[in-house]
Amino acid sequence: MQPHVFVVMPFGVKEAQSATPATDNAPEKPAINLSFDEVYDLLIKPALTKAGCVPFRADKEPGAGDIRTDMYFELVTADVILADISILNANVFYELGVRHGVAPRGVLMIHGGWTKRPFDVAPDRTFDYDGKLFVSKKEERDESWQKRLDAEADRLATILRGALDVDEQAIGSPVYKELVGLKQVDWSNIQTARAKYFGDVFADWKGRVEVAKLNGWPGDILTLADDAPTRFHRVKLLWQAADALCSMHRFDAALSVLNDLLALDQNHRDGQTRLGLVLGRLGKVNQAKVHMLSVAEKYKGDTEAQGILGRVYKDLWRLEWNDLETLQDRQQQAVATSNYIASAVRSYDQAARQKFDYYNGINVVSSVKLLEHLKQATGDQPVDCKINDIADLISVVRFAAQNALNCAGLDVGQDGVWAAATLGELELVGGDAEKSRTLYRDAANAPATTYFNVNSMLDQIYLFESLGFRPDAVAGVKKVLELRRNILEKRIGGLKKSEPRFKRVVVASGHMIDKPDRPEERFPSRKEAAVRERIAKQLEVWDVGASDLVICGGARGADILFAELCADRGAEVWLFLALPEAEFLEESVRLADSEWESRFFALRDRESVKTFQQVDRLKSPPKGTSVFARNNLWMINTARVEANDPKNLYAVLVWDEKATGDGPGGTSDFAARVKQLGGRLAPIINPTKL
Numbered sequence: 001m002q003p004h005v006f007v008v009m010p011f012g013v014k015e016a017q018s019a020t021p022a023t024d025n026a027p028e029k030p031a032i033n034l035s036f037d038e039v040y041d042l043l044i045k046p047a048l049t050k051a052g053c054v055p056f057r058a059d060k061e062p063g064a065g066d067i068r069t070d071m072y073f074e075l076v077t078a079d080v081i082l083a084d085i086s087i088l089n090a091n092v093f094y095e096l097g098v099r100h101g102v103a104p105r106g107v108l109m110i111h112g113g114w115t116k117r118p119f120d121v122a123p124d125r126t127f128d129y130d131g132k133l134f135v136s137k138k139e140e141r142d143e144s145w146q147k148r149l150d151a152e153a154d155r156l157a158t159i160l161r162g163a164l165d166v167d168e169q170a171i172g173s174p175v176y177k178e179l180v181g182l183k184q185v186d187w188s189n190i191q192t193a194r195a196k197y198f199g200d201v202f203a204d205w206k207g208r209v210e211v212a213k214l215n216g217w218p219g220d221i222l223t224l225a226d227d228a229p230t231r232f233h234r235v236k237l238l239w240q241a242a243d244a245l246c247s248m249h250r251f252d253a254a255l256s257v258l259n260d261l262l263a264l265d266q267n268h269r270d271g272q273t274r275l276g277l278v279l280g281r282l283g284k285v286n287q288a289k290v291h292m293l294s295v296a297e298k299y300k301g302d303t304e305a306q307g308i309l310g311r312v313y314k315d316l317w318r319l320e321w322n323d324l325e326t327l328q329d330r331q332q333q334a335v336a337t338s339n340y341i342a343s344a345v346r347s348y349d350q351a352a353r354q355k356f357d358y359y360n361g362i363n364v365v366s367s368v369k370l371l372e373h374l375k376q377a378t379g380d381q382p383v384d385c386k387i388n389d390i391a392d393l394i395s396v397v398r399f400a401a402q403n404a405l406n407c408a409g410l411d412v413g414q415d416g417v418w419a420a421a422t423l424g425e426l427e428l429v430g431g432d433a434e435k436s437r438t439l440y441r442d443a444a445n446a447p448a449t450t451y452f453n454v455n456s457m458l459d460q461i462y463l464f465e466s467l468g469f470r471p472d473a474v475a476g477v478k479k480v481l482e483l484r485r486n487i488l489e490k491r492i493g494g495l496k497k498s499e500p501r502f503k504r505v506v507v508a509s510g511h512m513i514d515k516p517d518r519p520e521e522r523f524p525s526r527k528e529a530a531v532r533e534r535i536a537k538q539l540e541v542w543d544v545g546a547s548d549l550v551i552c553g554g555a556r557g558a559d560i561l562f563a564e565l566c567a568d569r570g571a572e573v574w575l576f577l578a579l580p581e582a583e584f585l586e587e588s589v590r591l592a593d594s595e596w597e598s599r600f601f602a603l604r605d606r607e608s609v610k611t612f613q614q615v616d617r618l619k620s621p622p623k624g625t626s627v628f629a630r631n632n633l634w635m636i637n638t639a640r641v642e643a644n645d646p647k648n649l650y651a652v653l654v655w656d657e658k659a660t661g662d663g664p665g666g667t668s669d670f671a672a673r674v675k676q677l678g679g680r681l682a683p684i685i686n687p688t689k690l
Contacts, residue, residue: 002053002054003052003054003079003080004054005079005081005082006057006058006074006075006080006081006082007045007055007056007084008081008084009040009044009057009083010036010087010089010092011036011037013036013037014033014036014087014089015032015034015087016032016086016114016131032114032135034112034114034131034134034135035134039131042134042153043129043133043134043149044084044156046157047153047154047156047157048082048157048160051157051160051161053160056074072098075099076099076103077232078106080106080107081107081108082108082109083095083096083107083108083109084109084112085110085121085126086111086112088118093118093121096109100173100175101173102184102185103173103184103185104171104172104177104182104184105168105171105172105173106167106172107172107173108127108163108164108172109121109124110126110129110156111128112129112131112134113129113130124174127160129152130152133145133149133152204619205224205228208220208224208618209225209240209241212244212617213248213450217617218245218250218253218638219640220618220638221244221245221253222253222256222637223633223634223637224237225237225238226633227618227621227622228622235268238257238258238261238271239261239268239271241257242258242261242271242274246274246277246452247453248450248451249452252641255279258278262275269299269302269304270304272299273292273295273299273304275291276291276292277308279291280311280312280315285312286316288315289312289313292305292309292312293309295309296347303354303357303360304351306350306351306360307348307351307363309347310343310344310345310347310348310351310363311344312344313340313341313347316340317334317340317341318463320333320334320336320337321334321337327466327467330467331377331378334374334467335374335378338374338382339383341367341371341382341385342382342384342385344363345363345387346385346386348364349385356396358397358401358404358418358419358422359422361396362397362422362425364387364390365390365393365394365397365429366460367385369429370429370463370464370469371385373467373468373470374467398423398426401420402419404416404418404419410446410447410448410449411447411448414450416446416448417448418443418453420439420443420446421439421457424436424439424443424457424477428470428474428477429470431470433476436476436477437477440481444457444480444481444484454484454488458478458481458485461477502547502549502572502642503547503648504547504643505549505551505639505643505650506542506544506550506551507552507635507636507649507674508563508651508652509552509553509558509632509635509651509670509671510523510562510667510685511557511687513525513594513596516592523557523558523656523687524687525594530687531557531561531654531685531687531690532561532565535562535565535652535685536565538652538683539565542650542682545569545570545571548571549571549573549639550566550574551576552573552576552635553577553578553631553635554575554577554584554589555588555589556589556594556596556600557654559575560589560596560599560600560603562652563575563603567603570608571608572608573603573609573610574611574638575603575609576631576635577611577613577631578627579613579614579615580615581611581613584613614627618630629669632669633673636670636673636677639679640677646677646678646679647678649674649677649679650680651674651681651682652682653667653681654667654685655667655668655686656688657686
């Protein structure tokens with residue numbers, strides 16, 4: 001996430017007057033006229049860009065609107081405020097004061113060295129820049145001056161980047177620093193036109209995430225998570241993406257999204273609790289335990305955090321006996337290690353009694369009943385959970401779940417689904433097999449039920465089955481749930497992690513065949529046969545075939561060569577088009593006196609080839625975003641989730657090995673992303689060296 005930096009500074013030409021105190025005997029320095037627009041355009045903006053930020057100044061906004069309202073919006077919502085306090089400008093210090101009053105962090109100050117700083121901000125850290133660069137007349141600015149300016153921009157960029165990296169470690173606002181306990185303002189309900197615009201944009205993206213979830217496109221969700229316009233909206237969108245990925249059982253992908261979310265907002269409670277669940281689902285239960293203990297301590301009284309901690313303890317218990325071969329061995333080991341499930345029950349029970357909800361309540365009831373079953377089956381005494389009012393608890397769980405089901409129903413939202421499943425589990429542990437099966441059937445087949453819902457229900461049923469608890473009732477429910485899970489898997493493309501759809505996923509990126517008027521050769525048409533031969537050899541080495549998926553962009557040159565060869569070998573081919581097909585053909589396929597267009601159509605029409613257009617799947621990218629950079633990210637995100645594991649991810653690059661390629665979204669960027677994911681990168685195919 002590139003920080004959005006609102007620059008607060010004087011506009012136009014201003015007089016820089018020395019702030020020499022009256023008691024100082026030093027002669028007063030003459031005033032200097034300075035163009036602060038030049039300071040912004042030539043130094044501040046380039047420095048912020050080099051520091052990985054998106055700079056913004058109120059007078060640079062092209063759209064019509066109330067500049068004063070927009071200014072306040074930026075002062076409150078921007079990731080960072082950069083204030084140039086080089087001169088005693090009233091507007092600058094007023095705006096700086098507003099920011100200091102509404103946010104504890106995200107304030108940087110710079111100074112050109114002309115005046116002394118006022119008393120109120122003198123103790124605060126300020127970064128100097130060489131203001132003398134802008135004293136000289138334009139006609140005096142030679143090559144030497146330009147080098148000094150470039151060096152100063154690099155220096156300032158390094159300083160600002162370093163300050164941004166440690167911004168979360170301290171309180172920057174003197175107001176929040178002195179008034180300990182003061183809370184940052186909540187701006188989520190601002191009703192300005194700009195806020196409404198961002199809110200509408202977010203609602204649109206949230207809808208796209210939901211569509212991607214329903215269609216089983218986790219790569220789309222990962223890509224959409226990068227589209228948010230502000231840090232606030234990015235946090236919200238990342239949460240929606242993580243939640244959607246969890247519902248699809250894409251826990252590896254959800255883990256990376258949650259890490260991004262918590263890097264932006266380390267106090268995001270839902271993100272913290274969901275991280276514990278995801279770590280547990282990925283089998284990292286000890287890590288999940290340590291994490292959830294700290295979360296439960298941090299959010300004392302939070303029933304969700306306490307409930308997930310209970311789930312972690314239950315997973316730890318299950319690991320102790322789940323892989324044993326015989327039922328008798330599993331039961332005996334489950335009793336021997338029942339301290340884990342006792343800890344789980346205490347955690348669930350604590351949550352249920354703090355603020356009752358049927359989720360925590362049913363986990364207490366089922367665990368206690370399961371321990372009673374194990375005592376009877378083995379003759380051994382499990383650890384005492386000290387729950388002495390189980391009959392009362394059963395009544396309360398039934399009342400709460402039935403009330404939730406009556407209020408929410410099964411058509412919309414998750415509350416009704418979980419309530420019906422809870423009632424089904426309650427009847428199962430109580431011994432009414434038929435009623436249990438009916439309730440589970442209703443929960444599993446409700447319109448709002450997701451793949452995650454069904455798998456969570458099945459997970460508990462498998463737990464009962466493994467320990468021989470009520471085998472007849474469990475078998476009936478298991479049949480209902482597995483049938484529904486299989487239907488959902490087919491609908492969203494087989495998402496079960498233990499059964500990936502493809503043996504390996506090979507993604508490719510590379511240069512197009514050069515146009516005749518290209519000044520510097522990159523992939524001249526005469527090198528086509530040599531590149532084709534090199535790609536073919538690499539595919540042979542990897543034995544790419546019918547069990548594999550290959551993904552590329554579909555442009556003339558590297559993409560089409562790669563896709564043709566892979567299709568010939570029987571692999572499934574996905575073409576991701578950065579533009580609508582008609583535009584894409586004109587921009588990236590057609591070439592005078594060539595057959596690239598006909599080859600594209602022939603490839604597209606093959607049975608093993610599927611074509612997807614970015615505009616259909618992801619809609620338009622955010623303003624200022626390259627569709628080609630987004631397309632690369634889309635392909636890589638799709639490849640990583642289809643591969644399930646980095647060891648199954650491969651990449652072929654046709655690239656002249658120049659660091660910048662043709663700009664953002666070029667092959668160099670693609671190569672860096674594949675390496676970052678841990679995928680296998682074939683030796684670079686450089687047409688200029690063949």
